Amino acid sequence: MLPDDRGHFGPYGGRFVPEALIAALDELDAHYRKAMADPEFTGEFERMLREYAGTPSLLYDATHLSAHVGDVRILLKREDLNHTGAHKVRNVLGQALLTKRMGKGRVIAETGAGQHGVASATAAAYLDLECVVYMGEVDTKRQALNVARMKMLGATVIPVTTGSRTLKDAINEALRDWVTNVDDTHYLLGTAAGPHPFPAMVRDFVRGIGVEARAQCLALTGALPDAVAACVGGGSNAIGMFHAFVPDESVRLYGFEAGGDGIETGRHAASITGGSHGVLHGSRSYLLQDEDGQTIESHSISAGLDYPSVGPEHAWLHDQGRARYQPVTDAEAMDAFALLCRTEGIIPAIESAHALAGMLREIPALRAELGHEPTVIVNLSGRGDKDMHTAGEYFGLFDSGEVIG
Amino acid sequence: MTVSVAFEKARAEGRAALVGYLPAGFPSVAEGIAAVKAMIESGVDLVEIGLPYSDPVMDGPVIQRATEQALAGGVRTRDVLHTVEAVSGAGVPVLIMSYWNPIEKYGVDAFARDLAAAGGSGLITPDLIPDEAEEWLAASDAYQLDRIFLVSPSSTDERIAMTVAHCRGFVYATAVMGVTGARDSTSSAAPTLVSRVKAAAGNLPVGVGLGVRSGAQAAEVGAYADGVIVGSALVSALADGGLPALRTLTQDLRSGLTA
Structure with a gap:
């Protein structure tokens, strides 16, 4: 069954992140494994998907x-x-529910065009979490309507002005926020990439x-x-x-x-x-x-x-x-x-x-x-x-x- | 020259070693080399040359902007090695600090070979943990290079022990949970982290980085750490005031440690 314990799919995956994030990734991995084996969690996740999504x-x-x-x-x-x-609602509901279970009150997310940002803001509103979305400055201008959606849903949108000012730089900025605020914050990553356990966890939610x-x-x-x-x-x-x-x-x-x-x-x-x-x-x-x-x-x-x-x-x-x-x-x-x-x-x-x-x-x-x-x-x-x-x-x-x- | 030379010299003088960081290629390759030389003349014991990377997730705004400028100016990995070569004869050990992908793209063994040939002492790897470092462990052994991994306040005792066991030269303790950048007060988590690391590190020196910007702060950190690592403040000094400001700050930092 892939990935292995350290998140490898053959030569791929793993964790190429600062040591400061390892404890949070280990904590996330442990909570996610326990949650997926807990009928109370999986039952609530399925209920939300059915009744809400x-x-x-x-x-x-x-x-x-x-x-x-x-x-x-x-x-x-x-x-x-x-x-x-979009399919993204499955991932954000899973991760937001896991965030509650971990006792954290804040989620951060990256977004390119704004779809994952809107989905994250939606899940955060639904589950009463603080939500901060990083979005490249170029994208905030191209996607003003989605910025408005996120704000309506109660999220804070932070334009990212470094690098190419697009999705990859929004991810960099979210990682910087996470390394600084990891005690009370979950990084609600929007795709099946990133350090272990994200690729496996996002996959399991979708x-x-x-x-x-x-x-x-x-x-x-x-x-x-x-x-x-x-x-x-x-x-x-x-x-x-x-x-x-x-x-x-x-x-x-x-x-x-x-x-x-x-x-x-x-x-x-x-x-x-x-x-x-x-x-x-x-x-x-x-x-x-x-x-x-x-x-x-x-x-x-x-x-x-x-x-x-x-x-x-x-x-x-x-x-x-x-x-x-x-x-x-x-x-x-x-x-x-x-x-x-x-x-x-x-x-x-x-x-x-x-x-x-x-x-x-x-x-x-x-x-x-x-x-x-x-x-x-x-x-x-x-x-x-x-x-x-x-x-x-x-x-x-x-x-x-x-x-x- | 291994970095232990720098720590032994400082220890013999009864002080912590001053470790100074500047990115290669900032503001240009030639001016970057001149800046590193000025930093050495002004009293750093050990130099870190940053390899500019497109996605520097560990860095705060100051180093991000400097490395962005270096990349926009066309700096290449070979220019970073050239920078090492140009400053490695100046009497202090020289390390490269690099995110992992440029090293992997260059070829881990080839990079180790060329770094050693340029007179470099080793490599600091902010986003490579020992768990994923098999190739680098082998290459650094083959070319007798120092390898510096990071520990953080969030590291468990088990991870500190494991990380320290894979370090050679010194251990890089990130004093605060966060990215690089000068701060008004040094971290209260740092002394605790250093004592935890020292318990596991034996004689291996412990360097503390992230946040130091003045001689007074350097003195504070130098009281409990073997090395005081300064990056963003030096980059700011160079960016805003050129070589004179860089020299002044380096001397201030160094005198903080000597006092």
């Missing part, structure tokens, strides 16, 4: 889209219908996605799917979808990274397919770096995938050949975004559109490999309301001079 999310038989594509059955895991509009999808697919079709697909930035929705299927060898796992303008342009966020081995934000994995090991800025039309590294379990699944990782360009993702809007009346997050685009691209090869019509599950990790400004500009939907806020 709206899970299990639907597994929707996308017959219109399937008919449009032809000779395929596409099932969509509707994480976009969860409270706050793995309900795959557990539900597996059971729902069996109930709906009488069989396991031939493939499941998810987008991969830090990798939390993908590991949540994959984990329950890893032992099912007949089920192909596809992780689609943000290919930006194309891997060959250097402007992308594809850590596995376009990066190399290294250490960032506390764990060893794949990352985007220059020849001196300095982090390179990632690029993607999707803010949620715009991160220069990836969770260590994905690095391991890639090296084992268990999951297949491929880049999807901005243009491919936006085509899929439009297609889902028109065929099914569902506006997906641009992140999730990467998963759909990649799966659509792979269906002919998959059909040939299988020799029959494939059944595939695509994780619709989030809804696209937040992306309408980007989509409106991309598709030229705004009259010139019109102010969108």
Whole structure:
């Protein structure tokens, strides 16, 4: 069972953090293990997910889209219908509940576009925790609406003005806060990355996605799917979808990274397919770096995938050949975004559109490999309301001079 | 030259050693070298050269800005090694302080080899704990380099014992829970931490860092620690007042220890 006791997935994961944080990580690990074995905790977590977040999310038989594509059955895991509009609510509720259990009263979080920040602020409001969100100054300007959401929910938003002033610098600043205030503060990390136990813990909080999808697919079709697909930035929705299927060898796992303008342009966020081995934000994995090991800025039309590294379990699944990782360009993702809007009346997050685009691209090869019509599950990790400004500009939907806020 | 030379010299003079940090490449590679030399002439016993890194999670604003400026100026890992080479003949041991990824990217063994060839004494690793350091333990043994790991007020006795057992040269005690940066008062947690570390460290010197900015504070810390580590205050002095201010502060810190 991975990871090992020290958080290693093969050569990946581990803890590359200041010694000052080790005691807190050990404490977190001990509490998390005990909590996951305690029916009182898991029961309360399940109750919150069911009654507050709206899970299990639907597994929707996308017959219109399937008919449009032809000779395929596409099932969509509707994480976009969860409270706050994405799979992330599972992780934040799990960690916030664990924070209460540890007797801490304050959570800090990093956010890029603001989705994890809004989810964290939501969980903090629901469970009566103080919440501070670090957000790159550049992102606070690009995502003013999400800043307002976080403030409405009672969180304090701190713009980060160091480094590139984006997500990775927000993580650095959150780590600095944590090392200073670790006694009363939990760092509510937003993805299945970071130092042990975060990759395993976040995975365990979001793995309900795959557990539900597996059971729902069996109930709906009488069989396991031939493939499941998810987008991969830090990798939390993908590991949540994959984990329950890893032992099912007949089920192909596809992780689609943000290919930006194309891997060959250097402007992308594809850590596995376009990066190399290294250490960032506390764990060893794949990352985007220059020849001196300095982090390179990632690029993607999707803010949620715009991160220069990836969770260590994905690095391991890639090296084992268990999951297949491929880049999807901005243009491919936006085509899929439009297609889902028109065929099914569902506006997906641009992140999730990467998963759909990649799966659509792979269906002919998959059909040939299988020799029959494939059944595939695509994780619709989030809804696209937040992306309408980007989509409106991309598709030229705004009259010139019109102010969108 | 191993860092023990510096601690033995200071001990013989009945005082704590002064450890001064500056990042390489700040404000430029050549000016950074001149600054380190000025710091040595003004009385530091041991030098830490910072390797500028894009994601310095242990550093406060002063060192963040300086290393950002160094990176923006195009500093490379080889410039850091060049800086070590340029100052290692000045009579005091020279360490590199670096986050782990640049070392891993360079190649751990190759970095150890080139650091030793440049006359460097060893490496301080703020985000590498001994638990993950297998390759560095082997390389530092192969090239006889000092290896300085950190302990903190939150470290358990077990972790202090384990960390100390893997250190060579000295142990770096981070006096406060937090990032680098000068503070008005030194930490009350530091004396307790130092006595806990000393109980485990035997004869290994204990250096205390994070927060010291004046001769008076240096004297306070030097009363219970073997080494007083100063970083942000020196970087601020260099940034705001150039070499004269750097010399003045270094002399003040050193006289605090001698008094």
